[in-house]
Every structure is written in C-alpha cells, then in structure tokens.
Amino acid sequence: MAPRVRFAPSPTGYLHVGGARTALFNWLFARRHGGVMVLRIEDTDVERSSDEMVTGILDGLRWLGIDWDEGPEVGGGHGPYFQSERLDRYRATAERLVAEGHAYYCYCTPEQLNQKREQAQARGEGWTYDRACRDLPDEEIARREGERQPRAIRFKVPDGQTEFTDLVRGRIVFDHANLEDFVVLRSDSHPTYHLSVVVDDVDMAITHVVRGEDHISNTPKQVLLYGALGQPTPAFAHVPLILGPDKKRLSKRHGATSVMEYERIGYLPEAMFNFLALLGWSPGDDRELMTRDELVAAFSLEGISGGNAVFNPEKLDWFNHQHLLRLSDDELLDRLEPRLAAAGLWQHTFRGAERAWFFKVVDQLRPRCKKLPEFVEQGRPFFGEPDAYDPDAVAKRLGEPGLADHMRALAAAYAGCAFDEATLEQVLRQVAESRGVKAGVLIHATRIAMTGRMVSPGLFEMLSLLGKDRVERRIERLVTFLEEK
C-alpha cells in the first residue's frame, strides 16, 4: 500500500527551518515510495493562528520545492484540510468517547487547575490532573449539565503501559502512571492537539507519522486514543531536533530561523534543501552534495540519526556555493534578474544581444560568490559604474612615483591593441618593462581603475569583458584622479 504522510504545521508563526526539515523528510519519504503527501493546517488555537501565517508557510514550502498532493489550494478526497473546518468531527468523536466510557466530563476550571499546579510546583513536585471529576455520580453530572456548567472532556487513561515502535528509535514504552487524564475537548468545545491529530490522521488515512522528537511523549496518549476509537495506529518516526550552536533548541535568538529569510538573504532553495536533508539524515555513504532527485532515490527513515543536530551556517554557505557553481547559466540568470533589477543594474539586453557576454561575466563571478547578493555587488563594475576608489586601495596600491604617466602609457598602448586576454596581458607587461616598473604596479592600479577596489576577478579577463571604451575611460579617470591628488 502506498504510504500516506502529512506535514501539519500550526499557523502561529512562519515556516522555520525545523518545521521545514520535518516537511522535507515527509516529502522525501512520500516521493521515494510513490506515496501521498498531505498538508494539513492545525489552526485550532484561534488565539494565535492567522491566515497570514498560513500563506507564509505555503510560500516557504513552495520555495523549497516541497509540494503536496492533498491540502490547501489543491484539495483532495480526505478534506477539509484546515482543522478549523473540522470542529464537528472532533466534537462528535469526543462525545462518542464519553458515551463509550473512554472519556468523561470535567468541570474543573482552568483557574482551579492552575492553582493546584502552582502549589505542586512550589513544593518542587510535578503535577498531573487529580481525576477529581473522573467518577462523578450520574446525578451530579446531570445536575451540572442541567446548569450548563462549562466542562471539558478528559480521556480516561486506564492502568497499564503503552508501547509503540518508533522507526528511528525502536521500541518505546510508557507507564500509564506517568500519563494524566488529558483533555481532548476544551470547554469552548475546541479540540486539543491530541484529539484533532488522531481524528485527522485517521480520517486522512495517514500511515506514517513523521514528526519532531518533541512529540515522543505525546505519542502514548495518541496511541491510547487510536485504541479507544478502534483504529490501528500508524507507524511513527520521530526525527531529532535542530539545535543552535549553544545546543539549545534553535530559536530566533540564534539568528534567522524563518525559511523565507534565507531566501531573502540569497540562498538557493536547492542548497537549503540539500543542507536540511543532511542534517540528521545520511544516505549511508559519504555523499553530501546531492540533487533533489538523488535525495529522493536515497531516502529512508532508517537513515535518520537519533541525536539532535546543530545548525551549522558555514556548511550551509558551502552547500550554497556548490549549488551556485552547478546552476546552469539560464537558471542563474533567472535568479539574478530580480536582484540586479532592484539594484538598477539590469539591462534587458542581458537576455538578448548581450546574453553571451553576461554569462561570461557571471562565470568570472561564480567562484567568488557564496550568495546571490554578492553577484550584484561584485558585478557592479561590469553592469554599472565602478565604486568610488577605496581609500585603503588608494593608500596601498597607488603610491608609485610617476604612476600617472605609466598609466597614460598603458592607455596609449591599449588604444591600439586587440582586446583578448593574452594580448592585454602581454601589452601590459611590455609597458611595465619599458617603464622600469613591476607589472604588479600597473595591474593593481588598473584593477582599482576598473573597480574602485583591491579585489576583483582576474584583471585581463575583466578588461577583455569590459571592452576598450570603458577600459580607456576608466584609466583616464584614474590618471585625472592621480594628478589631482
């Protein structure tokens, strides 16, 4: 049977890297086995959920290339896929549990419970619900119902143990003594997570629940619910968490955690995808740089490691650089256009007459850029005008006596020569020799003339790409600058 998995985010925040990786593992598993990827929005927390967050999450998934077969915007035969549209299902199920003796009405108020909890904590003890309402006499219940007293519905946890097999960790056993009679339906008749997740996973015929390790301790409660509802339990796979450098759960204070933030900073989705996939999982061999298809082909839940993983930004940068290096010219062009346009450096001719030239420039930039914005900055001398001369560059490289004259001589020589790299280099070296200076003096000065900076792609490649007019103009400008200095 084809597996059915789901990613079920709560729209109380943007898609963060931890959630993205969970979604990614689910997706890889579904695609690997020809299964179905379901996207479900868990918006039962009315207070904190918002539509804006829903779109944000969908955008994040789409950016990463994680698509879904059933869910928002695509529909499917097991919907609705928003929990807020399924409230009747949860209520009916909760009442059914009560009717069948698996759950009971609890009239304790949140205030009372908080008080008891705080008292216990003050004593340094944990607190679990004291089952005050578990065995209320029928008349008592009838009376309170008659008075329409607000009440929640709690699951009646039986004595014993619950065990389940986790696909990444093996057998896990919980003693019911450590489980409390948890609420399944709140007094406002909204379901809690435990109920809604089980009802939905049953309704949506989910076969494999792949989620964060923080859900392990919730699992026995849900297994109990499956049992009470007479449903088989799905397979579980709890994936490790992503940690910050301080080994604490990754959060805002560690820097960017929103997936779309990485898009904004200039990371490639394929790099992010590759990096995230390898964070806590490996194909079993030494491969690291992988395409989406290779990852799908190699994926297995067994390859997920048990320990938490620290998010390593340097390695993400490396992945990004490697994927940048492997992008086709056209793909790179597509991703660069909006950024160049935003910087006022885009010409429509880059897709037409100057297309080949554009790609040559980009080839020079590629090995030097780890993120997209660097193409804009380093490409500025090619696509626009050079920056103002960097004071450090001026101080370090323009101090040679007679430099203005040397540069004038270079300009004169360049005026009459072919503009290929080899000739450009040969001519420059000849000028340097005839004037009795080291070639480096002219090279560095010319680089500053072209870019305003001390670092750039190879000088002669650059000169050739810039063309005679621009090279002459920029050398003249430097000469003027030197003479006025």
Added chain:
RNA sequence: GUCCCCAUCGUCCAGAGGCCCAGGACGCGGCCCUUUCAAGGCCGAAACACGGGUUCGAAUCCCGUUGGGGACGCCA
C-alpha cells in the same frame, strides 16, 4: 521533581562484533597555483564521554554513571 530520547573529530555524518591505532564533509592550519580575492589541487591537526560487564575479539551488544536534549497546559 517525574517520564522519555540521545551520546564518534569544534560541527554534520559513515561505521549495524574482527575490514577501524576509526572514514567523508564543513570549518581551521600549511603548501602549490597566482596580478588581488576566490575557486581548484595536495598535505595536516582534530573524536569513539566515563566505568563495569558479555565475547577469542567492542566505536559497535548489556548495565550503570555523567552529560545534553525533550515532554510534563482547556498550546501545537
């Protein structure tokens, strides 16, 4: 406090009893290339948390300790 999970280089992983005085990658150091900066190539430093078992033999299995993480809500 109770319960659960985890434990190989700084970091991410490989390793499913002998192939391991532990392999790859990022990062770091050095060298080469070189007009700068990268890229690239080569070399190097760097780990089986600790203690008991089991076994002819343990990074690999078991127990304990320690350490880290997670969960204990009418949040998801």
